[in-house]
Amino acid sequence: MPNITLGIIGSGQLGSLLCQAAKKLNIKTIIISDDKEGPAQKFSDQFLFADYNDKKKIKEFINKADIVTYEFENIPIKILKNIDKKKRVLPKPYINQIVQNRKLEKTFINNLGIKTTEWAFINSFRDIKKNQRLLPGILKTNTLGYDGHGQFVLNTLDDIQKNRSFTDDYILEKKVNLKKEISIIITRFSKDKLYIYEPIENIHKNQILKYSKIPANISDEIFKKAQQNAKLIAEKLDFIGTMCVEYFIDQNDVLLVNEIAPRVHNSGHLTINAFNISQFENHVRAVCGLGKDKVIKIANAEMINILGKEIEEYRKKSLSADEFFFDYGKKKIKDKRKMGHLTTLKK
Numbered sequence: 596m597p598n599i600t601l602g603i604i605g606s607g608q609l610g611s612l613l614c615q616a617a618k619k620l621n622i623k624t625i626i627i628s629d630d631k632e633g634p635a636q637k638f639s640d641q642f643l644f645a646d647y648n649d650k651k652k653i654k655e656f657i658n659k660a661d662i663v664t665y666e667f668e669n670i671p672i673k674i675l676k677n678i679d680k681k682k683r684v685l686p687k688p689y690i691n692q693i694v695q696n697r698k699l700e701k702t703f704i705n706n707l708g709i710k711t712t713e714w715a716f717i718n719s720f721r722d723i724k725k726n727q728r729l730l731p732g733i734l735k736t737n738t739l740g741y742d743g744h745g746q747f748v749l750n751t752l753d754d755i756q757k758n759r760s761f762t763d764d765y766i767l768e769k770k771v772n773l774k775k776e777i778s779i780i781i782t783r784f785s786k787d788k789l790y791i792y793e794p795i796e797n798i799h800k801n802q803i804l805k806y807s808k809i810p811a812n813i814s815d816e817i818f819k820k821a822q823q824n825a826k827l828i829a830e831k832l833d834f835i836g837t838m839c840v841e842y843f844i845d846q847n848d849v850l851l852v853n854e855i856a857p858r859v860h861n862s863g864h865l866t867i868n869a870f871n872i873s874q875f876e877n878h879v880r881a882v883c884g885l886g887k888d889k890v891i892k893i894a895n896a897e898m899i900n901i902l903g904k905e906i907e908e909y910r911k912k913s914l915s916a917d918e919f920f921f922d923y924g925k926k927k928i929k930d931k932r933k934m935g936h937l938t939t940l941k942k
């Protein structure tokens with residue numbers, strides 16, 4: 596029986612689901628989070644409420660954890676690197692540095708010979724003017740984006756003021772006429788040891804994931820290529836743990852990487868019920884060095900994300916045997932906030 600305490604940075608639903616997976620494996624958990632009400636504290640063995648710059652609390656966290664992972668990627672890189680000096684942080688902090696910066700992320704992917712949307716780095720109106728070929732496009736903050744935050748649609752140059760001051764760095768991406776979005780969840784345990792879940796088909800509404808399902812309705816060719824790209828990315832990053840590669844498929848069936856999430860991912864929630872080993876359990880196994888176990892698919896599945904007030908309806912709903920309702924137990928209902936999800940197993 597392992598005697599390991601896993602440190603987790605962040606206390607949202609991903610943290611909750613990681614703690615539950617750890618419990619199943621007899622691994623203890625300690626969470627550090629700057630959200631006093633973070634729902635994951637209900638599932639962790641220990642909880643530290645702290646600002647991530649609070650050196651004393653970080654020290655306590657380091658002392659109590661044997662190994663450290665995180666549920667979100669927008670953690671100041673200096674903090675991750677500092678922790679890593681004392682206790683191993685997995686996935687490695689340098690990976691986070693690449694992936695939390697859209698310019699570095701896309702450059703890394705393109706250098707592997709993998710296609711992304713066409714894009715350019717922007718920090719002035721002139722840069723946009725120079726890259727008019729990318730319009731209609733989406734201007735995205737170069738760092739700290741999630742669930743569509745920090746994104747602006749630019750149909751023409753008139754959509755942006757000439758005198759706008761660019762205090763942040765951005766990238767401008769060509770708007771893709773999407774046929775479909777898919778994602779690959781992959782867990783890498785060590786060199787040559789990995790598990791790649793089958794592609795998941797995703798539907799976003801207002802840039803937030805609304806619906807996921809397996810099997811994805813895609814060609815064998817795209818199925819294979821999506822998995823191969825994810826494998827190459829995981830290997831080149833020397834990734835340990837679970838990560839997600841989000842893809843676009845355009846109208847000509849061209850597969851483009853949208854972005855990489857260096858962590859468990861919302862589109863992988865259906866793995867909890869559709870497989871014997873979920874993305875969360877695989878992540879805990881990988882970062883804690885428990886090794887790979889055989890993954891078996893149990894059923895096809897679909898997942899609906901429950902946002903904001905929708906949760907009230909679901910809380911009253913009676914469930915059938917093939918429906919699995921997850922209420923994240925967040926205290927405040929906010930518009931567009933991820934409050935829970937429902938997975939339905941299918942034949």
Ligand code: ADP
Nearest residue numbers: 712733740741742743744768769770771799802
């Ligand atoms: P976040 O980092 O907030 O998840 P993404 O870049 O993944 O942002 O964008 C969120 C969603 O917005 C995507 O899943 C997709 O539905 C839509 N989107 C983003 N970029 C593009 C694009 N270049 N073309 C078409 N749709 C896009």
Ligand code: MG
Nearest residue numbers: 742841853854
């Ligand atoms: Mg995304």
